[in-house]
Amino acid sequence: MDIPKAELHVHIEGTMEPEMVFELARRNDVELPYSSVAELRSRYEFSDLQSFLDIYYANMAVLRTRRDFRELTAAYLRESARQGVRHAEIFFDPQAHLARGVEMPAIVDGLSEGITEGITEGAGSGVTAELILCFLRDQSAESAMDTLRLAEPFLDRIIGVGLDSAEVGHPPSKFTEVFDRARELGLRAVAHAGEEGPAEYVREALDLLRVERVDHGIRALDDPELVDRLRREQVPLTVCPLSNVRLGSFSHLSQHTLPRLMAEGLMVTINSDDPAYFGGYAGENFSAVREHLGLTREQLRQVAANSVQASFLDRERKSALLAEVDAWTE
Numbered sequence: 590m591d592i593p594k595a596e597l598h599v600h601i602e603g604t605m606e607p608e609m610v611f612e613l614a615r616r617n618d619v620e621l622p623y624s625s626v627a628e629l630r631s632r633y634e635f636s637d638l639q640s641f642l643d644i645y646y647a648n649m650a651v652l653r654t655r656r657d658f659r660e661l662t663a664a665y666l667r668e669s670a671r672q673g674v675r676h677a678e679i680f681f682d683p684q685a686h687l688a689r690g691v692e693m694p695a696i697v698d699g700l701s702e703g704i705t706e707g708i709t710e711g712a713g714s715g716v717t718a719e720l721i722l723c724f725l726r727d728q729s730a731e732s733a734m735d736t737l738r739l740a741e742p743f744l745d746r747i748i749g750v751g752l753d754s755a756e757v758g759h760p761p762s763k764f765t766e767v768f769d770r771a772r773e774l775g776l777r778a779v780a781h782a783g784e785e786g787p788a789e790y791v792r793e794a795l796d797l798l799r800v801e802r803v804d805h806g807i808r809a810l811d812d813p814e815l816v817d818r819l820r821r822e823q824v825p826l827t828v829c830p831l832s833n834v835r836l837g838s839f840s841h842l843s844q845h846t847l848p849r850l851m852a853e854g855l856m857v858t859i860n861s862d863d864p865a866y867f868g869g870y871a872g873e874n875f876s877a878v879r880e881h882l883g884l885t886r887e888q889l890r891q892v893a894a895n896s897v898q899a900s901f902l903d904r905e906r907k908s909a910l911l912a913e914v915d916a917w918t919e
């Protein structure tokens with residue numbers, strides 16, 4: 590579905606299609622424990638977040654050079670622009686790459702060159718993108734602080750910080766200090782919360798990390814008081830429908846609580862999370878939700894408008910994009 594939209598929840602490493610995993614493995618001389626693309630794809634049966642993360646981090650081993658990050662990002666922008674994405678705020682996980690000896694300049698230069706290349710060679714000159722540095726919450730707060738320090742020379746190309754990886758047992762409170770520091774440096778803040786973790790983590794993300802958006806946030810529905818607050822403050826939730834089904838939060842897309850979140854008056858957006866693993870880019874998530882949850886065209890238009898409003902774009906560009914959403918017809 591090509592309705593104009595912003596994508597606010599996508600991990601660049603999760604956009605690496607199996608074909609690219611093999612191509613980079615060959616180019617970088619990395620041995621893979623699978624013999625074919627088909628075999629790799631057959632492993633994409635997940636039972637929960639951790640079962641996905643295991644294979645997601647393993648596949649990242651093929652990402653080694655600035656060129657790899659550039660090609661990955663350009664490919665993501667080309668495909669998502671075909672599906673109507675007009676602006677993307679892209680997560681990346683530097684700690685996972687630093688651990689393999691890939692240095693911060695190769696990562697950030699590669700990603701930013703990829704944005705430029707994707708826009709000039711395919712996505713189109715009207716498309717924009719920003720980078721959000723995510724801390725891995727299953728690593729220490731000290732490691733997060735070290736990573737932020739390493740990123741300081743590159744802050745002209747990083748719009749904000751986020752928090753991802755294994756959620757349960759790693760509450761937002763663990764990262765209060767590093768988020769304080771990030772805000773002092775002028776960075777925006779978002780965090781994954783309430784994906785598998787409890788509603789309390791959503792509250793902590795808001796109160797302690799002072800995030801401007803909550804990534805996922807689906808477990809907020811367990812807590813009526815929190816729902817009231819999210820409605821009152823119109824906190825954007827970056828919901829990822831296909832991801833939630835593939836990681837077992839819902840048995841089928843038809844069981845997803847997205848319609849309930851909307852009925853509660855929350856500011857919901859629809860995103861792909863890790864499209865190469867979960868079966869669809871942003872437009873495909875919109876189509877799936879329309880088909881299985883019966884969202885009307887006007888509801889989908891509202892969700893697309895929410896994504897523009899919830900983005901870190903300036904007021905002028907938001908107005909221009911909102912006009913595009915308004916004018917959209919199939």
Ligand code: HPA
Pocket residue numbers: 600603638645753754755781784832862863
């Ligand atoms: O959905 C996710 N949740 C947490 N960490 C992640 N890293 C990539 N995708 C995800």
Ligand SMILES: [Zn+2]
Pocket residue numbers: 598600753781804862
């Ligand atoms: Zn995510």
